[in-house]
Amino acid sequence: MRLLLFLLSAVLVSVFSFCCAKTVRTESDSNAITPPDSLPLFPQVLQVPAQFQTGEFATPHTVMLPQGFTISVFATGITGARFMCWSPDSTLYVCAMDANQVIALPDHNGDGIADSTIVIVSGLNHNHSCEFYHDTLYVAQTDRVTKMIPSSYSRTVQTQQDIVTGILTGGSHTTRTIVFDAPNKKMYLSVGSSCNICNDPPQRACILRFNDDGTGEETFASGLRNSVGLDFQPITHQLWANNNGFDEDGNDLPPEAINIIEEGKFYGWPLAYGDKQFNTEYYSLVGPMTHADTLQVLGMQPPVAQVQAHSAPLGLYFYTGSGLPSDYTNQALMCYHGSWNRSPATGYKVVRLRGNPDGTNMRVADFLTGFMTDSIPSSVYWGRPVGITADARGNIYISDDYANAIYRIHYTATTNVKERGEINDNNDIHLLGEYPDPATKSTTLKFMAGQNSHVQIDIIDERGAVVRDAFSMNAQQGENQISLDTSSLPDGVYFARISGVNTKTSAMFRVAR
Numbered sequence: 001m002r003l004l005l006f007l008l009s010a011v012l013v014s015v016f017s018f019c020c021a022k023t024v025r026t027e028s029d030s031n032a033i034t035p036p037d038s039l040p041l042f043p044q045v046l047q048v049p050a051q052f053q054t055g056e057f058a059t060p061h062t063v064m065l066p067q068g069f070t071i072s073v074f075a076t077g078i079t080g081a082r083f084m085c086w087s088p089d090s091t092l093y094v095c096a097m098d099a100n101q102v103i104a105l106p107d108h109n110g111d112g113i114a115d116s117t118i119v120i121v122s123g124l125n126h127n128h129s130c131e132f133y134h135d136t137l138y139v140a141q142t143d144r145v146t147k148m149i150p151s152s153y154s155r156t157v158q159t160q161q162d163i164v165t166g167i168l169t170g171g172s173h174t175t176r177t178i179v180f181d182a183p184n185k186k187m188y189l190s191v192g193s194s195c196n197i198c199n200d201p202p203q204r205a206c207i208l209r210f211n212d213d214g215t216g217e218e219t220f221a222s223g224l225r226n227s228v229g230l231d232f233q234p235i236t237h238q239l240w241a242n243n244n245g246f247d248e249d250g251n252d253l254p255p256e257a258i259n260i261i262e263e264g265k266f267y268g269w270p271l272a273y274g275d276k277q278f279n280t281e282y283y284s285l286v287g288p289m290t291h292a293d294t295l296q297v298l299g300m301q302p303p304v305a306q307v308q309a310h311s312a313p314l315g316l317y318f319y320t321g322s323g324l325p326s327d328y329t330n331q332a333l334m335c336y337h338g339s340w341n342r343s344p345a346t347g348y349k350v351v352r353l354r355g356n357p358d359g360t361n362m363r364v365a366d367f368l369t370g371f372m373t374d375s376i377p378s379s380v381y382w383g384r385p386v387g388i389t390a391d392a393r394g395n396i397y398i399s400d401d402y403a404n405a406i407y408r409i410h411y412t413a414t415t416n417v418k419e420r421g422e423i424n425d426n427n428d429i430h431l432l433g434e435y436p437d438p439a440t441k442s443t444t445l446k447f448m449a450g451q452n453s454h455v456q457i458d459i460i461d462e463r464g465a466v467v468r469d470a471f472s473m474n475a476q477q478g479e480n481q482i483s484l485d486t487s488s489l490p491d492g493v494y495f496a497r498i499s500g501v502n503t504k505t506s507a508m509f510r511v512a513r
Helices: 002-022 280-285 291-298
Strands: 042-045 062-065 069-076 081-086 092-096 101-105 118-121 129-133 136-140 144-150 157-165 176-181 186-191 206-211 218-222 230-232 239-243 256-261 305-307 313-319 331-336 349-354 363-368 372-374 385-390 396-400 405-411 429-435 442-449 453-461 466-475 478-485 492-499 504-511
Touching: 042 069, 062 069, 062 363, 081 396, 081 405, 092 129, 118 157, 129 176, 136 176, 176 230, 230 313, 239 313, 256 313, 313 396, 331 385, 349 385, 442 453, 442 492, 453 478, 466 478
Parallel strands: 081 129, 081 385, 313 385
Antiparallel strands: 042 062, 069 405, 081 092, 092 101, 101 118, 129 136, 136 144, 144 157, 176 186, 186 206, 206 218, 230 239, 239 256, 256 305, 313 331, 331 349, 349 363, 385 396, 396 405, 429 442, 442 478, 453 466, 453 492, 492 504
16 A cells, blocks of 8 residues: 555656646746835936046946935956955956956045056966955866965966866856855855756856865755855855856746855755746656656745846845945945846846845845946947945945956945044034054054043954954043054054944054064
């Protein structure tokens, strides 16, 4: 009897698989696109410094941004600008993938324009992403992950140490993204599929996990056709990833997905998409699904959000700073690279993803648009967003591998942060200055308090990370000063943030020895 029941269940599941695979889909069969969020946009002229007014920037461009945000060109000439990372001294590094280089873009005077472009390392193999981990640069190339040992007297790399080799290559999806999980001493690496729809080996269409020294390779999650954007949710510390769905199944299928990545979970490709939506193209191109395939689909992990098909989501970044309005804190920004074969075209913008830390109640809103000037019959564009990051002041940096540029978005409509010298009521705090700047072993911070009050001081770096535990003091009405110990801080740019009863204000200072 048990044998008969087992055989009957196997037959029923196989029939279910066959029927699902042969069903003709319509757009209504797919999972719902994540609802839109309210975020009004307003026209802003792209500010282009005189030295950058050539090529794509020889003529003016107007984009759309939320109120209070402005945009400017931070750097140009970055051939195939992809993902970015921050060095310990708060210098922005970018992977120039088409040039097989990593480039540093220092901004020593803080004017929002890169002072120079410094080639850190050349001769790489399609390097897409970089990360600083324990103050050392790591670069993900298409077939390896490399630890870059710097020269003792300059930024340039003296020695390259491959900590992961033998990453599968060939076919489509040559970019590789790395992120480090420092508390658990792990490194995650996304490896896209070799094709649109096929059966790939286990080391493709997945996220691999390693020890932080490159040992202990394991497949952490599978069924991910091309998860380019990876980041950790700052409250739950869960790994989130976007995923590029397969092509050539119409304008609106399948939706692009945003997933919370869990160990051992299967996310659908090539058998299905969304929440257990069977992929009929698999049956047409590869063959019938097996009983095991069907069980895998029925147990797949659904996405927390879905967006327009063929948007091509790339960079994914959770903002953790305090320089933007509160509805950006611990929420994500994501770049859409844009469609290549959809008519009308879609994407070519940056969106905000907002919801609960566990992925519930997600909403999506356009944050930056205007790169695409026409979408019919195909796209006409002057830029394609790729990577995204931010500094401690709330400045957002976006890379563009079409215009070969980095953009800087600055927020100016702050109402709860007082500028130096501005005091509106007796509860306000404002800064008088800090000296010496640059500091060596210490710097003294002077500020005015409107009344006797308790204040808290944090020291943060340009990436928004707290580098010195918060401490507090009782400020007296009038002028106050406090000495900040900088002896253990690496050279770079930092911010001393003072939080009072009703206001926050920040002083920038440098450490140089």
